[in-house]
Amino acid sequence: MKHKWAQPNFFLSVSRLLLAISLTLTALLFGVGLYTSLISSPPDYIQGDAMRIMYIHVPASWMALFSYAFLALMSFFSLVWRHPLAEILAISVAPIGALFTFLSLVTGSLWGKPMWGAFWVWDARLTSVLILLFLYVGYWALYKAYSRPEQGIRAASFLALIGIINLPIIKGSVEWWNTLHQPASLSKLSNPSIHSSMLVPLLLMTGAYFFYFVAVLILRGRTQLIKRKLMIWENMKTYT
Amino acid sequence: MIQREFRIFFLSIGSLFNSFSFFALMLFCASMAIGPEEAILRRTAPVFLWILIALTVFFSTPNLLKVEEQEGLLDEVILQPSLPCSYLLIKIGAECLFIGLPLIGLGALLSSFFALSMNEIVVLSLTLLIGFPALSALGILGSLLTLHARGGSILLSILIFPLSLPLLLFTISVMEMVRLGLDSSASFCLLTSTSIFLFIVSIGIGSWAFRFAVEG
Numbered sequence: 224m225k226h227k228w229a230q231p232n233f234f235l236s237v238s239r240l241l242l243a244i245s246l247t248l249t250a251l252l253f254g255v256g257l258y259t260s261l262i263s264s265p266p267d268y269i270q271g272d273a274m275r276i277m278y279i280h281v282p283a284s285w286m287a288l289f290s291y292a293f294l295a296l297m298s299f300f301s302l303v304w305r306h307p308l309a310e311i312l313a314i315s316v317a318p319i320g321a322l323f324t325f326l327s328l329v330t331g332s333l334w335g336k337p338m339w340g341a342f343w344v345w346d347a348r349l350t351s352v353l354i355l356l357f358l359y360v361g362y363w364a365l366y367k368a369y370s371r372p373e374q375g376i377r378a379a380s381f382l383a384l385i386g387i388i389n390l391p392i393i394k395g396s397v398e399w400w401n402t403l404h405q406p407a408s409l410s411k412l413s414n415p416s417i418h419s420s421m422l423v424p425l426l427l428m429t430g431a432y433f434f435y436f437v438a439v440l441i442l443r444g445r446t447q448l449i450k451r452k453l454m455i456w457e458n459m460k461t462y463t
Numbered sequence: 464m465i466q467r468e469f470r471i472f473f474l475s476i477g478s479l480f481n482s483f484s485f486f487a488l489m490l491f492c493a494s495m496a497i498g499p500e501e502a503i504l505r506r507t508a509p510v511f512l513w514i515l516i517a518l519t520v521f522f523s524t525p526n527l528l529k530v531e532e533q534e535g536l537l538d539e540v541i542l543q544p545s546l547p548c549s550y551l552l553i554k555i556g557a558e559c560l561f562i563g564l565p566l567i568g569l570g571a572l573l574s575s576f577f578a579l580s581m582n583e584i585v586v587l588s589l590t591l592l593i594g595f596p597a598l599s600a601l602g603i604l605g606s607l608l609t610l611h612a613r614g615g616s617i618l619l620s621i622l623i624f625p626l627s628l629p630l631l632l633f634t635i636s637v638m639e640m641v642r643l644g645l646d647s648s649a650s651f652c653l654l655t656s657t658s659i660f661l662f663i664v665s666i667g668i669g670s671w672a673f674r675f676a677v678e679g
Contacts, residue, residue: 302671350628357625364621368612378608381672382622385604385664392629 231308231448238441245438252431260424276334278424282432283327287355288390290320290436294362295387298380308444310376311451313383314366315443319436321359328352347396351389358386464550468557479562482523486566489515490573501578508577509587509638512570513631516591517598519566521623522616524558524602525609532610537677548670555599555666563595586641590634593654597661601627604665607676629657 260278294316300309331349332342343349362379369375472479493511497503531537540550571588579587605623612618633654640647 347632350632354625354628357621361622361625364614364618365608365612368609368614368618370613374611377675378612378672381604381608381668381675385626385668388626388660388664 231311234308235445235448238445242438242441242445245434245441248434249431249438252427252434256424256427256431260428264420264424270338273334273337276330278428280327280330280334281425282429283323283330284352285429286432286436287320287323287327287352288393289433290316290323291355291358291383291386291390294320295383298383301376302380302384307451308448310373310380311444311447312440313380314372314376315440315447317359317362317366319439319443321356321363323432323436324352324356324359328356348393351393351396354389355393358382358389362386464553465556468553468561472557472561478526479523479565482519482562483565483569485522486515486519487569487573489518490570494576504577505579505583505642508574508579509590509634510631512574512587512591513594513634516566516570516595517624517627517631518620520558520562520595520598520602521605521620523562524599525606525616525619527554527558528603528606528610532677537673541674541677546670547673548666551600551603551666551669551673555596555603558599558603559595563592563599567591567595583638583641586647587634587638590637590651590654594630594634594658597630597658597665598627600662600665600669604669604672607669607672610676626661630654630661633657 256278261275264275266272266274294313297309297313297316300306301313328349331352335344336342362383365382366372366375366379369378490511493507493515494504497507528537540547567588570591571584574584574587601623602619605619608622609619633650636650637647637654640650
């Protein structure tokens with residue numbers, strides 16, 4: 224891949240601007256999103272105010288899945304083209320994805336307590352998201368189990384690829400099994416089964432999560448890239 | 464190569480015996496802890512059998528590959544013009560034959576202690592037979608990935624167990640249906656298809672990861 228965007232130095236130079244943009248967007252969207260979702264949007268007519276957890280929970284789950292898809296894609300790139308930037312992005316995205324998954328599980332169980340009467344139910348959706356968390360943990364454990372990071376990244380990339388099979392299971396778990404978890408409200412983009420006064424804050428929060436994701440990804444990616452440059456530089460110093 | 468697997472098997476019966484006795488011992492410990500109530504035993508037996516068989520596979524597979532790697536056989540496999548997946552297939556076949564079948568037989572024998580009816584034992588053994596190739600293939604893939612890593616078999620279980628969970632879930636639903644006397648064919652088909660899918664995917668990724676695993 225000789226593409227301009229894929230050059231590490233280009234990434235370093237362009238990412239500073241992108242980081243500033245996405246940080247401001249994160250702050251802005253979180254501000255507006257939190258205000259509209261927690262204060263100005265109407266409460267649900269069955270669930271009352273407890274339903275406002277949705278604005279935290281649903282974007283976190285979406286981003287957890289998105290992060291895994293991104294991780295798998297980057298792992299594929301790094302295995303096929305051996306591109307250093309893909310490796311760095313894959314390593315950077317794993318903890319963020321684990322964070323989103325954890326957040327989704329925690330808010331989900333906080334929401335489950337008033338709605339289902341229990342923090343945790345062993346239904347298909349919850350279990351498969353828990354597996355997703357374990358996949359992230361396993362990815363990180365395998366990466367750390369090698370003394371040389373290049374080796375660790377490659378081994379973990381294979382694991383990330385096979386872990387993709389969990390994504391359709393999570394997506395389908397609500398429809399395939401009889402679960403307590405409610406099906407997605409946004410399955411069809413043209414005609415969502417959610418009113419716009421709730422849809423707008425939800426989308427705002429999703430945007431906020433997304434730009435938070437981008438900002439942290441860039442921050443971690445830059446750190447990893449500089450660390451790797453430093454490592455190579457120190458290796459060269461020991462050889463000469 | 465198939466002849467070679469048979470020879471290895473006859474030479475290493477002793478070490479295989481270890482994993483069988485691990486399996487039997489753990490099963491007895493579990494049943495002892497649960498107590499003599501038949502209803503609970505009947506419900507939990509399939510779960511214990513499945514998890515223990517998976518654990519036995521995941522603990523014993525890395526050793527198989529470690530020995531081969533020390534003998535230098537894995538390097539030989541890379542040097543050959545054919546893909547490494549034939550080697551993996553033979554390895555999995557040998558594991559199913561020499562570890563899987565005895566384990567499943569042992570499990571069927573011991574599950575009579577769990578107050579399971581004849582019908583349930585047959586169905587349980589059938590689900591194990593269907594699921595075992597996938598378990599074995601996942602174990603081989605995991606031990607390829609952790610061949611040069613620190614951590615060993617605990618790490619392997621962390622990596623692979625989440626992936627084998629669908630098999631366990633479908634088996635439990637099959638057993639539940641059988642216990643209630645309902646039609647279990649839907650869960651059975653799902654179990655079979657998941658097993659085949661996992662088997663194919665892990666062999667594919669395993670042969671892709673082979674060169675990396677051996678050369679590091």
